[in-house]
Amino acid sequence: xxxxxxxxxxxxxxxxxxxxxxxxxxxxxxxxxxxxxxxxxxxxxxxxxxxxxxxxxxxxxxxxxxxxxxxxxxxxxxxxxxxxxxxxxxxxxxxxxxxxxxxxxxxxxxxx
Amino acid sequence: xxxxxxxxxxxxxxxxxxxxxxxxxxxxxxxxxxxxxxxxxxxxxxxxxxxxxxxxxxxxxxxxxxxxxxxxxxxxxxxxxxxxxxxxxxxxxxxxxxxxxxxxxxxxxxxx
Numbered sequence: 001x002x003x004x005x006x007x008x009x010x011x012x013x014x015x016x017x018x019x020x021x022x023x024x025x026x027x028x029x030x031x032x033x034x035x036x037x038x039x040x041x042x043x044x045x046x047x048x049x050x051x052x053x054x055x056x057x058x059x060x061x062x063x064x065x066x067x068x069x070x071x072x073x074x075x076x077x078x079x080x081x082x083x084x085x086x087x088x089x090x091x092x093x094x095x096x097x098x099x100x101x102x103x104x105x106x107x108x109x110x111x112x
Numbered sequence: 113x114x115x116x117x118x119x120x121x122x123x124x125x126x127x128x129x130x131x132x133x134x135x136x137x138x139x140x141x142x143x144x145x146x147x148x149x150x151x152x153x154x155x156x157x158x159x160x161x162x163x164x165x166x167x168x169x170x171x172x173x174x175x176x177x178x179x180x181x182x183x184x185x186x187x188x189x190x191x192x193x194x195x196x197x198x199x200x201x202x203x204x205x206x207x208x209x210x211x212x213x214x215x216x217x218x219x220x221x222x223x224x
Contacts, residue, residue: 004154042218043202043204044155046214049210049212102154105154
């Protein structure tokens with residue numbers, strides 16, 4: 001069975017500081033991994049995805065994530081936070097089949 | 113422009129009413145999904161479809177029903193709304209490849 005754990009339901013950073021959102025997964029087969037972002041009153045939007053090519057994946061808006069099989073992690077980072085990054089972020093895992101399992105989400109606050 | 117649409121965006125309705133939440137996509141995707149999302153919680157899959165005339169129940173038990181008569185259209189119906197149905201409902205679609213999903217903006221349902 002697959003599962004996703006996002007560490008920290010809320011993360012607060014200052015503008016210009018490093019953003020680190022943590023995600024650990026469990027999967028019995030090589031997974032596909034995703035990060036989505038949700039702005040208020042909107043649906044989810046794909047930030048980036050890992051599909052077994054390069055372990056360091058670059059996404060939109062300056063975000064990137066690194067797949068670490070030994071740690072079963074897929075943490076999301078951005079070197080310098082911007083006010084517009086304030087949103088909810090969801091990590092997700094797919095077993096290459098039909099279903100995708102989503103984490104509970106991490107709300108990112110960016111302080112001026 | 114390829115997109116996924118949901119209507120209505122907001123709905124407030126009384127107990128016992130029948131409602132239909134609409135979802136349409138213009139990307140030609142075979143796979144479509146309905147998720148239920150409550151604040152601070154992961155997305156819960158309530159229905160999915162592999163294609164026309166194919167529908168399945170998801171992991172979260174739901175009293176709603178769905179239909180897939182056309183590729184682009186995947187409506188969700190509640191025969192008799194109850195306050196426990198109050199939630200946000202997200203529709204998504206997916207084409208081939210690693211199951212990357214495209215989400216609509218959501219319908220926020222409130223049942224009084």
